[in-house]
Amino acid sequence: MLYIKRVVILLIILTVSLFLWMDQQQKRMNLGSVATIPQPGYTAPNFQLNKISYPMETITLSDLTLTEKNGVILYFWTSWCPFCSASMEALQHSFQTYGDEIHFVGINVTKQDSISEATKFLEKHQIHFENVMDIEGTVSGSYYVPPIPATIFINSEGIITHRKVGAITVIEIEQSIAQMKRGN
């Protein structure tokens, strides 16, 4: 038993020493690159998709983050999802308040929906912010969507500050926008 205890103590000392040494090496290298992963704290994967309202026009994420606005809100949705209806109205409400300072982009997961149903959905809920079509589902896939709806908050440096899966309320959008601004 004493032998096992000694081995455990040695393991603790080795582990702590290793992490401290790695910390020193890390500081010397001073590497600051941020990975492109669809989760908070990392760079949002870039994409280019066609608009639903004007299919010949496209929206590119990197173009949006380069503008003077404070960031981008991406909202993945489908027309058949009841959770999407509930939070689409909250997003439209927030767009009326924050539309001048934040980009709002709805991404219809068209691979699991249809363009006609998506258009009807936007008309029914009187949505005025831009919506694009993900026909192949590649953008949704790169953001690990579904589950639907998913809302991604991206600051002006292209870093994801918050990710919400499921229906979202106006208060949560406001709090996430404040968090996004703090991250700029």
Place this chain on the structure above:
Amino acid sequence: MFHPFETFSLGPFTISIQLLFLIIGIFLSYVFFVTYLKKADKGNYKEVENHVFVSLIIAIGIYKLWPFILQPSLLTSPSNLLYFMGGPYALQVSVGVSLLYFFIQSLRKKWSYQTFDSLAFGVVISLFVLSFFVREYGQVTPFSLGFKLDGEVYHPINIYKSWSYLILIISCLLLISKEKRFARTIFLFIGILFITYLLAPFS
């Protein structure tokens, strides 16, 4: 190891990998908690178990109803009860209130220190399971070992964490006497804080 936002589907049910392993972690913690108390020969483990369940229900209930507390107008449509949950500070408030409930019960019923020891072990076991299975990327590493992405290598934070939590569990079981009051609880609590501090530069 899985990406936290990957989903696992079974028929109509879809669950994120992160949530799935959190549930598995909590289940394993519960098994350990009951076994530990039984071994410590504490006859009141059924009573403690009931209060753990009540605490869990309080946490889930607050988390679920939190949007309606912040925005009561949502209650005008009953279907919203199905759609919304969580939100700003929902996790902190729900966990805080359930812990407060558990703490008050422990004072009222004068539970033994073994109850807290077993719960502290349960927390570390959950953290171990979650970090072992769910991938967590850190900063770019100067070493060749790590998660490779877009030509860069990143610190595998979850591997560092799972190794540290494993050492913490083993060392607590072997080095800290179960007879000393609250010694294991304090050791585990300080251990979690120390691991968080030690790994912070890589996150």
